[in-house]
Amino acid sequence: MAVAPPASTTMNNVEAVRTTLYEALKSDERTLILGEDVGARGNVFLITKGFIDEFGPERIIDTPLAEASIVGVAIGMAMEGLRPIAEIQFADFIYPAFNQIVGEAAKTRYRSNGDYSCPLVIRTPYGGGVRGALSHSVSIEALFYHVPGLKIVAPSFPADMKGLLNAAIDDPDPVLFLEHKKTYRLVKGEVPAGHYTIPIGKAEVKHAGDLLTVVSYGLYVHQAIEAAKRLAGDGISVEVIDLRSIRPMDRTTILASVRKTRKLLIVHEDNKFGGIGAEISAMVVEDAFFDLDAPIRRLCGPDVPAMGYAATLEEEFMISTDRMAEAMRDLVAF
Amino acid sequence: MAKAISKPAFERHGLSDDQLRWMLRNMYLQRMLDNRGFQLNRQGKIPFATGSEGHEGIHAGAALAFARGRDLLVPYYRDMGLCIGIGMPPLQVLLSMFARAQDVSGGRQFPNHYSNHSLGILSISSIIAAHCPHAVGAAYALKLRKQSGRAVLCTFGDGSTSEGEWHESVNFASIHKLPIVFLCENNEWAISTPREQQMAVANVVDKAPAYGLPGRRVDGSDPIRTYAVMKEALERARSGGGPTLVEATCYRFLSHTTDDDDRTYRTREEIERHRHLDPVPRFEALLVERGVVTSDEASAMKRDVLAEVNALTDEAEALPYPAPAELYTHVYEGAYEPWL
Numbered sequence: 001m002a003v004a005p006p007a008s009t010t011m012n013n014v015e016a017v018r019t020t021l022y023e024a025l026k027s028d029e030r031t032l033i034l035g036e037d038v039g040a041r042g043n044v045f046l047i048t049k050g051f052i053d054e055f056g057p058e059r060i061i062d063t064p065l066a067e068a069s070i071v072g073v074a075i076g077m078a079m080e081g082l083r084p085i086a087e088i089q090f091a092d093f094i095y096p097a098f099n100q101i102v103g104e105a106a107k108t109r110y111r112s113n114g115d116y117s118c119p120l121v122i123r124t125p126y127g128g129g130v131r132g133a134l135s136h137s138v139s140i141e142a143l144f145y146h147v148p149g150l151k152i153v154a155p156s157f158p159a160d161m162k163g164l165l166n167a168a169i170d171d172p173d174p175v176l177f178l179e180h181k182k183t184y185r186l187v188k189g190e191v192p193a194g195h196y197t198i199p200i201g202k203a204e205v206k207h208a209g210d211l212l213t214v215v216s217y218g219l220y221v222h223q224a225i226e227a228a229k230r231l232a233g234d235g236i237s238v239e240v241i242d243l244r245s246i247r248p249m250d251r252t253t254i255l256a257s258v259r260k261t262r263k264l265l266i267v268h269e270d271n272k273f274g275g276i277g278a279e280i281s282a283m284v285v286e287d288a289f290f291d292l293d294a295p296i297r298r299l300c301g302p303d304v305p306a307m308g309y310a311a312t313l314e315e316e317f318m319i320s321t322d323r324m325a326e327a328m329r330d331l332v333a334f
Numbered sequence: 335m336a337k338a339i340s341k342p343a344f345e346r347h348g349l350s351d352d353q354l355r356w357m358l359r360n361m362y363l364q365r366m367l368d369n370r371g372f373q374l375n376r377q378g379k380i381p382f383a384t385g386s387e388g389h390e391g392i393h394a395g396a397a398l399a400f401a402r403g404r405d406l407l408v409p410y411y412r413d414m415g416l417c418i419g420i421g422m423p424p425l426q427v428l429l430s431m432f433a434r435a436q437d438v439s440g441g442r443q444f445p446n447h448y449s450n451h452s453l454g455i456l457s458i459s460s461i462i463a464a465h466c467p468h469a470v471g472a473a474y475a476l477k478l479r480k481q482s483g484r485a486v487l488c489t490f491g492d493g494s495t496s497e498g499e500w501h502e503s504v505n506f507a508s509i510h511k512l513p514i515v516f517l518c519e520n521n522e523w524a525i526s527t528p529r530e531q532q533m534a535v536a537n538v539v540d541k542a543p544a545y546g547l548p549g550r551r552v553d554g555s556d557p558i559r560t561y562a563v564m565k566e567a568l569e570r571a572r573s574g575g576g577p578t579l580v581e582a583t584c585y586r587f588l589s590h591t592t593d594d595d596d597r598t599y600r601t602r603e604e605i606e607r608h609r610h611l612d613p614v615p616r617f618e619a620l621l622v623e624r625g626v627v628t629s630d631e632a633s634a635m636k637r638d639v640l641a642e643v644n645a646l647t648d649e650a651e652a653l654p655y656p657a658p659a660e661l662y663t664h665v666y667e668g669a670y671e672p673w674l
Binding site: 069108113 | 406408437438439440442443447449450451456457459461464466467468469470471472473474475476478498499502503505506509663664665666667672
């Protein structure tokens with residue numbers, strides 16, 4: 001963390017995001033929030049509750065139900081010097097805005113040869129385990145991960161939420177800010193007071209170990225840490241890295257850990273084929289092949305369109321902490 | 335001069351002789367730059383060009399109504415004439431065609447995709463209507479900062495009005511009464527698809543009432559009328575009156591681009607039937623008839639414009655391409671190491 005905080009408060013992820021947005025609106029009048037139900041309703045998770053009363057409907061904009069133009073209007077605001085924070089109510093609803101993010105925001109600086117920039121944050125809750133069915137539970141990071149010009153952040157701890165959201169708001173380029181909705185109220189942690197940033201593109205070792213590197217992000221980081229703690233009880237030392245940023249990706253931290261442990265397990269909720277884990281695997285094989293003592297393993301969501309509404313279907317899709325612990329044991333024993 | 339069905343009216347709308355002559359010269363320049371693009375492509379010197387033949391009246395009229403240094407322009411790829419009309423150096427047109435390093439996009443964009451922050455021309459892609467919400471966002475920024483006296487001009491073709499983002503943009507702008515003018519340059523064709531297959535209504539302005547904003551339709555082959563309508567709409571936007579949808583009609587005389595062959599989808603007879611709408615000879619004849627310029631002056635002006643275009647062509651052609659390493663710049667702010 002860039003700044004040593006004078007004090008901290010225990011918060012969940014909703015409170016961490018809410019506090020950060022509030023402080024940004026308070027400290028910089030160029031910032032504004034636009035999205036569906038962010039005003040009077042205060043966001044469907046109550047993240048922006050009451051903001052409209054304090055900052056007014058001009059800066060807390062309840063938009064028409066039109067995701068492409070939520071992002072598109074925010075791009076125009078950003079090009080004209082505002083600091084818009086656009087919200088897509090659920091990540092599943094982001095598809096209509098795909099061109100605005102990929103074809104427009106990510107290319108604004110490049111296509112104008114640096115004459116224009118697009119300092120835009122797009123926040124969206126993603127992920128499953130909340131009985132969200134086909135259209136309120138997906139992971140979208142792999143669809144955007146391929147796109148140069150875009151940054152993607154997916155923190156999972158409250159302190160990281162704040163530091164990385166501040167960094168995203170300060171960033172001169174477009175940032176897709178992914179919040180795992182199951183962690184919203186499930187995860188609590190100490191959050192330093194005051195303004196601080198965590199650099200985008202830096203992973204963090206959340207649990208140190210020697211025999212295996214586990215790389216994850218989002219909800220599964222918490223389960224991976226829990227699994228690693230269980231294994232530590234059996235004398236098996238596992239290192240868990242929270243990616244925090246997906247693009248740019250922290251090659252240094254991943255490679256240093258793999259060179260130490262010589263084994264790599266990648267865990268993510270998004271489906272396996274073409275997922276983030278594929279890129280991490282390729283990178284490690286290219287740069288650290290001779291340091292590996294075992295094949296890389298990926299423990300990921302299955303290749304199906306999405307998790308079903310039925311509890312059985314959702315449970316089949318999601319990876320339990322038991323399964324993570326088992327995969328860790330298997331790879332350590334390889 | 336083409337045989338006009340009816341003699342164009344000569345209501346000056348306050349324009350001086352100098353302003354009328356400026357419009358005529360701007361239209362000559364547009365036409366010759368357009369032709370130059372097609373010539374250079376057929377000579378094998380540039381890979382691609384887009385023409386705007388037929389749009390010159392809209393561009394000259396709208397450019398004169400635009401307040402330089404105050405208004406913002408979010409154009410589309412047929413707006414070369416509008417961009418040079420509001421102050422972009424014509425050399426930029428040739429630099430764009432030749433994809434030279436000094437092109438505004440550094441040789442990255444297709445020709446006719448201009449931007450210029452200092453002139454207030456926002457950067458655009460080729461994706462149809464994707465720029466419309468950007469224009470709305472820019473107009474929102476003007477309103478939020480209470481910068482009255484400023485407006486955004488957002489232009490697009492008739493095909494754009496089929497895109498969802500166009501509808502979303504007009505709706506958003508109207509809800510918030512934003513300082514913006516939507517100018518549709520309706521040239522009847524979206525590459526090969528005629529207007530009847532693009533919309534069930536007869537006119538683009540027919541869509542305005544659904545969004546609760548006024549629509550104005552104007553003969554875009556007439557730069558004076560276009561100026562008058564645009565001036566009124568922009569002043570309404572600047573003074574807090576909200577957005578307007580303007581439909582300026584014209585006809586696309588060339589193929590969509592140098593890569594298109596319009597003989598595959600429309601007859602030569604159809605094009606000739608529209609020839610009387612060609613804004614350049616039409617406006618020239620009007621100004622000669624009304625004594626604003628003599629035939630000799632018009633001819634001299636054309637020679638002068640051609641000499642300028644020739645000189646600009648030579649100047650741009652002699653300049654270098656971007657260095658290959660420029661492929662890696664301006665991806666993000668600051669240093670960037672691509673994964674090679």
